[in-house]
Amino acid sequence: MTMLADRPLPEITPLTEPFWAAARERRLVMQRCDDCKAYRFPPEVGCYACSSMNSAWEPVSGRATLYTWTAAYPPLLPYFAERAPWPIAVVQLDEGPRLTTNIVDVPYEEYVFGMALQADFQQLDDEVALVVFRRAD
Amino acid sequence: MSDGNALIRDKTAIAGIGTTEYVRDIGRTEQETSLEVIHEALADAGLAATDVDAIFKVETPGEASISELAVARNLGLPNLRAWGGTDYGGGAACGPIVHAVMAIATGMASVAVAFRARNRGSGTRPWSKTGARVGSNMAFESPYGLVGPVQQLALVARRYMHEFGVTSEQFAQVSVTQRAHAARNPRAFFRDPITVEDVLASRMIADPLHLLDCSLETDGACAIIITSAERARDLKQMPVFISGASQGMGPRHYMMNGLMYKDDPFDMPPAYAAKDVYACAGMGPGDIDVAQFYDVFSPMVLWQLEAYGFCKPGEAGPFVEEGRIDWPAGELPVNTHGGSLSEAYVHGFNHVLEGVRQLRGTSTCQVENAEVALVAAAAVVPTSALILRR
Ligand SMILES: [Zn+2]
Numbered sequence A: 001m002t003m004l005a006d007r008p009l010p011e012i013t014p015l016t017e018p019f020w021a022a023a024r025e026r027r028l029v030m031q032r033c034d035d036c037k038a039y040r041f042p043p044e045v046g047c048y049a050c051s052s053m054n055s056a057w058e059p060v061s062g063r064a065t066l067y068t069w070t071a072a073y074p075p076l077l078p079y080f081a082e083r084a085p086w087p088i089a090v091v092q093l094d095e096g097p098r099l100t101t102n103i104v105d106v107p108y109e110e111y112v113f114g115m116a117l118q119a120d121f122q123q124l125d126d127e128v129a130l131v132v133f134r135r136a137d
Numbered sequence B: 001m002s003d004g005n006a007l008i009r010d011k012t013a014i015a016g017i018g019t020t021e022y023v024r025d026i027g028r029t030e031q032e033t034s035l036e037v038i039h040e041a042l043a044d045a046g047l048a049a050t051d052v053d054a055i056f057k058v059e060t061p062g063e064a065s066i067s068e069l070a071v072a073r074n075l076g077l078p079n080l081r082a083w084g085g086t087d088y089g090g091g092a093a094c095g096p097i098v099h100a101v102m103a104i105a106t107g108m109a110s111v112a113v114a115f116r117a118r119n120r121g122s123g124t125r126p127w128s129k130t131g132a133r134v135g136s137n138m139a140f141e142s143p144y145g146l147v148g149p150v151q152q153l154a155l156v157a158r159r160y161m162h163e164f165g166v167t168s169e170q171f172a173q174v175s176v177t178q179r180a181h182a183a184r185n186p187r188a189f190f191r192d193p194i195t196v197e198d199v200l201a202s203r204m205i206a207d208p209l210h211l212l213d214c215s216l217e218t219d220g221a222c223a224i225i226i227t228s229a230e231r232a233r234d235l236k237q238m239p240v241f242i243s244g245a246s247q248g249m250g251p252r253h254y255m256m257n258g259l260m261y262k263d264d265p266f267d268m269p270p271a272y273a274a275k276d277v278y279a280c281a282g283m284g285p286g287d288i289d290v291a292q293f294y295d296v297f298s299p300m301v302l303w304q305l306e307a308y309g310f311c312k313p314g315e316a317g318p319f320v321e322e323g324r325i326d327w328p329a330g331e332l333p334v335n336t337h338g339g340s341l342s343e344a345y346v347h348g349f350n351h352v353l354e355g356v357r358q359l360r361g362t363s364t365c366q367v368e369n370a371e372v373a374l375v376a377a378a379a380v381v382p383t384s385a386l387i388l389r390r
Helices: A017-024 B030-045 B066-076 B097-103 B136-140 B151-163 B168-182 B196-201 B256-261 B268-280 B299-307 B316-321 B348-362
Strands: A029-033 A056-057 A063-072 A086-093 A100-103 A116-123 A129-135 B012-020 B056-057 B082-084 B111-119 B202-207 B219-228 B239-247 B289-295 B372-376 B384-387
Touching: A017 A029, A017 A056, A017 A129, A063 B151, A063 B202, A086 B151, A100 A129, A100 B256, A100 B348, B012 B030, B012 B097, B012 B111, B012 B348, B030 B066, B030 B111, B056 B097, B066 B082, B066 B256, B082 B097, B097 B111, B097 B219, B097 B239, B097 B384, B111 B348, B136 B256, B151 B202, B151 B256, B151 B299, B168 B196, B168 B299, B168 B316, B219 B348, B239 B268, B239 B348, B268 B299, B268 B384, B289 B299, B289 B348, B299 B316, B348 B372, B348 B384
Parallel strands: B056 B082, B056 B111, B289 B372
Antiparallel strands: A029 A056, A063 A086, A063 A116, A086 A100, A116 A129, B012 B219, B012 B239, B111 B219, B239 B384, B372 B384
């Protein structure tokens, strides 16, 4: 019997472990193709741009802009339903990749396309620190 | 236009259709309703169960599907020569038929069944079964609260509004138009007319999408019988020929939120399915008399109007607002049965049935002299399309 989620947490695999290990140390890293230098997110074995299977994890700036967003209303999983409306954002890193995330210090009504943001980290348990974003100074 | 794909174009036909009633709780299993609609479609075609030698079905990530073994046993088939599931849920509204066309056109099989049964009214929402640990790309989405299709679609819809100036009123107009179509359709689950104001006043589900921008949740099943054009001419119904059939995924795709990882989230699968379905049929958008577009959420209809070439990128909002998808006055009546927004949610199989009815002349919003119908599957997942003609 699968345990149902209250707040779902990521399954950490050998492929994604470097991302989550860095997040635990409050660092944001991105997988990057050794051959064509394309960043890729979410992590993958092969490169979408050149098919190469050689890649490395590189630190990125954590600077980003707000790309799109929504606020989720019930029916939702219990954790989010209790806190609804629950804002969800997609941000674009200065280096190019986009991430789904939460913005932790901006009221929903103040979300604006292109708003400057900076990565931060939210430690949920010993294993998982989520990458979240704050308004950039 | 080209002469099309000589191996596929008009070589096969839809000879029979079957459907259950569309209700909140049908009180029977998906296996039972599957068999019922297959029997009904065979009777509609004038064929016996023992004529069937191929079965094609829909697969949906995270959901069990009914096995071809069980269907074949319960129909009493002497042999099955071709079978298979086509993945990606609503993107497979036409996919099983595409595979049936390939099997029949190449002589691998002679009579194929494509079917979909879904108890989404009485059953649970797939996302509600989200586990405590989530894998794949969802590992980077679900912890942030991005769990269900409506939230994934809302993210794309908001960016679309920003880039192209499309409005919530224009999304709402899709629901209003389709409800007007459903009002004439006795099978439709919702038949009471609504206004743009009603849609905007309905409760928010995922900003900017309101309740009435979202698909129904119903129980129901549909089946379709495909055979060679030659054989179909001798059967009970007027054949509906399959002129074009295609699937399309495009580059670097994930499921619904995957659009947000692409350089251009509006580089959607239907643009690829469109190119191939038109090439296969040797036709273009100007040849289409009526279209049935997958519509689990209202913005998806706008994206298909653009991908299938009825208007330019970003112009579908005004296109809809000007009444151009309305029956009977619009130049391209869309979802003349009411669609997933008003008739029923059968993962788009009911849209194929409506395409067939339009060409048989039996729609409740019949397009006068309709000769060619386009049917297209979901826009934001790997998709499929058919061009049908009488
Ligand atoms: Zn590369």
